[in-house]
Amino acid sequence: MTEMTLIEGLRQAMDEELERDERVFIVGQDVGPRGGVFRATQGLYEKYGEDRVVDSPLAELSIIGIGIGTALYGMRPICEIQFADFIYPAFNQIVSEAARMCYRSGGEWIAPMVIRVPYGGGIGGGLYHSQSIEAFFAHVPGLKVVVPSTPYDAKGLLKSAVRDPNPVIFLEPKKGYRLIRGEVPEDEEVLVPIGPGRISREGTDLTLFAYGMMHHYAMEAAERVAQEGIDVEVVDLRTLKPVDRETVLASVAKTGKALIVHEDNLTGGYGAEIAAILAEEAFADLDAPVRRLAGPDVPAMPFSHPLQDWFMLDADKIADAIRELAAY
Amino acid sequence: MTEMTLIEGLRQAMDEELERDERVFIVGQDVGPRGGVFRATQGLYEKYGEDRVVDSPLAELSIIGIGIGTALYGMRPICEIQFADFIYPAFNQIVSEAARMCYRSGGEWIAPMVIRVPYGGGIGGGLYHSQSIEAFFAHVPGLKVVVPSTPYDAKGLLKSAVRDPNPVIFLEPKKGYRLIRGEVPEDEEVLVPIGPGRISREGTDLTLFAYGMMHHYAMEAAERVAQEGIDVEVVDLRTLKPVDRETVLASVAKTGKALIVHEDNLTGGYGAEIAAILAEEAFADLDAPVRRLAGPDVPAMPFSHPLQDWFMLDADKIADAIRELAAY
Amino acid sequence: MEAQEDLQVDLKPETLLEMYWLMVLSRRLDERTWVLHRQGKIAFHISSIGHEAAQVGAAMALRRGQDWVVPYYRDLAMMLALGFTPKEFMLGVMGKKGEPNSGARQMPSHWSIRRLNIVSHSSVVATQAPHASGIALAIKMRGDDAVVLTSIGEGSTAQGEWYEAVNWAAIHRLPVVFMVENNLYAISVRQERQMAVEQVADKAAGLGLPGVTVDGLDAPVVHRAITEAVSRARSGGGPTIVETMVHRMTPHSSDDDDRSYRTREELEALKAQDPLHLQRDKLMDMGVLSQDAEREVQERAKREVEEAVDFATRAPYPEVSEASYPVYAEDRIDD
Amino acid sequence: MEAQEDLQVDLKPETLLEMYWLMVLSRRLDERTWVLHRQGKIAFHISSIGHEAAQVGAAMALRRGQDWVVPYYRDLAMMLALGFTPKEFMLGVMGKKGEPNSGARQMPSHWSIRRLNIVSHSSVVATQAPHASGIALAIKMRGDDAVVLTSIGEGSTAQGEWYEAVNWAAIHRLPVVFMVENNLYAISVRQERQMAVEQVADKAAGLGLPGVTVDGLDAPVVHRAITEAVSRARSGGGPTIVETMVHRMTPHSSDDDDRSYRTREELEALKAQDPLHLQRDKLMDMGVLSQDAEREVQERAKREVEEAVDFATRAPYPEVSEASYPVYAEDRIDD
């Protein structure tokens, strides 16, 4: 076991997959000599050369569209979108093309590819370097949407995503790149399956659903309220699409209460789907209203620090929501 | 009062607004001499000329981006996207730009514009001429999302949308363009406010939430089950963003049961938000699980008739869902 | 446009006859589909009438089944020239089970034929162009010697998708040919409203690759232009834009009515220059096509088309269960 | 690039001095902001150092406050030349209350100054270009005589957004100038990876409008090129691409470290051609700028910059409640 950061887990995953399979390559802005603006691909250009780590033009739709083309030919592209906020120019290629390729061709053509996307706020990035985008893509059949919250999962899920035969939107909580540290075995291959959620803390009083950076804060909040006698079960959803309904429902069947946390705007956010699943299928189990704690419904996270703090969730805000729900 | 079709209501609305305000103009593909591929703008080019009814290049992002520019200068563009399925190239301009303009400039700049979008299936359009897209946009703060289901509302809401100081995504149930008929007064100005939902049928046993073409079928289904003694309240949501929470909650407080119907894919669809609102705020009122009846989670509506019928909702399927929920 | 010398001489008589046969087959199949539509037997048709010479000329410049093709909806004649059959087409038109493009999931004329390296495309115009560049990038990465041909209408070159795709190909000198079928209309919108240049090929100068405009009513002329572009691509010389000037001799599709935006005189003038007739007359002048052979070609085409209609009419619709998969690659039946 | 005759003669000495003053002011402000960043007092800076001559030359070719400007993040010097103040800039850098671009909602250098017709833009590159064409379309529709100037980096012209925007302007001959600030880099990616043409101005040929490339280190040269483009636009002659060759003399932003992708020698060579020094030396040679005047300019700039820093440092942060509005136009305070 070695301790490493989230971004180190990601970098190792790419390194190992590039090594393992010559069909794998990386394409994106500044991924080459620069090693990515967050340094996720650092050293890979030097190791694998410019044919395997390709600096794209500043044109997101082409990163995805080109990626799809190479995938149709049998390659396994890892496409990097520099910030989640810049994925919208490629929305058409992702939603109309990558997601529908398998179905529309009756399975004759597939587009296995990973779309790596640093997302989320709290880093002084203002409206356009802080966004969360999972709700858009978790709505689209044909896509898988994955969000790791630990270095182990970051490595293991990214390696699985590279080997997955479908387009995978791989969301990386960028605030946690260097902040989140954890143990990752060195001597064995780390592969985490896409699909299953993970009960990261067992508890009995209520279930807290989270992912990415919010999972990190959720664990902090759960520890804090534990001292007050509130026993929170925390579920790290990890795969948002397809979601692990069994784990979601089983946990709420046990605790009777559900709190869903995400940074993205509340209305129509990913939490709505979890709440809806519970409203449909956990009716008899619920002892309290479902509670969503999410980013406010303003267009995006403001820059100025006090304003950003107002938008951004943290362990304090989550702990408050836990206390309120537990008291119901 | 005159009876007219939905599309006639839309055409009259545009005609009147072009007449009323010289800042209003139409831009889109084939909106000029062709009068739109659905004939929504028929006759307007001849009446108002090529400066007010502008055939755009085949390039959606530019239709929206240009529209935003004109709006910044004080114009009131009505942008037509030919089919909902073709809006994704413009996703970036809509989400990053139009929706965030007011907030990001502290209100100094606004982008008042209407984005008219024929949507929905059941017309043999296959994967790319049948899509529903409301969930994507109803998630975006700064946008309003409107869906009329009657000629009266089509006319009255479109006129309100043109006068609204914000970007409005105006979704038109294209299957109903000529199928849905209704009374519209001729001698008075028809304006329907954006925001309020409408109880289109009072009932006591359960509440059925619908919009657009599905509202049409919902009414049919409600009449059908009425003969079996099930008294359904139907709510035509009309404005999806911002949604009329009061009407939603008041109706369920009365009936205790909620069925939400939409054509779009189930997971992460618009129904999730309604279900979530109910799960959060109608906990004490609900006598049964919330039920969503929606398009299946396949990438889009298939072409071949039997396959399309499998995907598409209709009055029969809605009636079945009503019966099941009523029996809970 | 390129000066058009007597190019026919480049090609063997068999090749010229094959070209003509494919054009006739496509035309008869296309016309028959319009009739089915008028009879209310099918829901939708989009036609390649007037584009056949360009499409057949282009397809025959490829190594069929080895090179890759990323087409668009108007490419019926191109598909036939690549080995797609009238029966397969009719299954698609009628939305019948086993329709090879999409298992009847997509509208007719949305091509995808795996065995021929013909890649699935959507209805969203220009989205296919980046795929073509991507395939070409993969070919280059793998060191293979295949070439990609992708086609598009002139109107659709207004999309940023097309610009970005061509830009990639030009930067990386990828083995791809961007064929443009310029019929001057995008549904009702004329070229002047789509671009400020005279020819789509003029866009090449702004993207850093060669571009040519050729007479798309003349299959051998197109054949030569595409052959040149393909051999440049195959030998590492990079991409080319080949614009073929064609006629859209029908409304945009069976949903369209073109009377609101073009005069009947304009249409008649187009029809007077029917690529099928031009080709026939040339071949007859050259002595390559006899009256008898012409009759035979027509009869054979008619026969094949009727067989296709019968076959597809009798074919079953898909099982309803087919609509539910494959959403993900692991849902594929043969997985 | 255009032949560069002695263009200085076109401009009055006061104008030349005003240009120089604005360049100096921008540079001192910019450098001071880097210092604040190194001191850990601010979170982010993106610099216009090396672009000042082009930006000031361009801004001064406009009717300030009447023409419209749709800029991008690197345009500090342009903003100052249009009437934006150092105090306003510093408020934005520090995220303080009343910051006029966005009320401290956006990152620094995301311009929006209503009173100067400077339009709000996002961080998403190239999205501003269609807005510029749209404003120009509205100007044409209303029969007004304003002109739009929009700026962008060379890398961002790879976006389909830019292509579609320029295409509209060319088709409709709109009164807009597409200024490109070509510093050869998009963060780390060099121009050769962004396009296959030698110059961004070469893209004009493919879009059907004029395009020129000029020395962006020489403010009067840029001034002349933009003046010509503006007067063409104003008189109905349509849009122009004006590419200015500039130097990015800093890393991309305070988040960047350019050592991984460009050598120190390359950077030193750029710095040896500092537009500020070039301009100073020319004005001194011409006798327009004396040693005393130079000292005064520098001191005044320093003073104004320090005043701005003090002012912004003392200014309060926004109230937290400000974060919640205006999501919709009706939420605006003064509505």
Ligand SMILES: Cc1ncc(C[n+]2csc(CCOP(=O)(O)OP(=O)(O)O)c2C)c(N)n1
């Ligand atoms: C993105 C997108 N927008 C609009 C449409 C609707 N549409 C289908 S074909 C077409 C015109 C295409 O014209 P062109 O590219 O010239 O090809 P042609 O049909 O003339 O061969 C339009 C507007 C579409 N399919 N996709």
Ligand SMILES: Cc1ncc(C[n+]2csc(CCOP(=O)(O)OP(=O)(O)O)c2C)c(N)n1
């Ligand atoms: C759509 C989008 N993709 C990526 C980015 C991240 N990014 C910000 S600036 C930049 C480089 C821009 O280069 P260029 O256009 O040449 O302008 P310069 O910064 O050199 O002036 C990149 C990649 C972005 N802001 N927007």
Ligand SMILES: [Mg+2]
């Ligand atoms: Mg065309």
Ligand SMILES: [Mg+2]
């Ligand atoms: Mg640059």
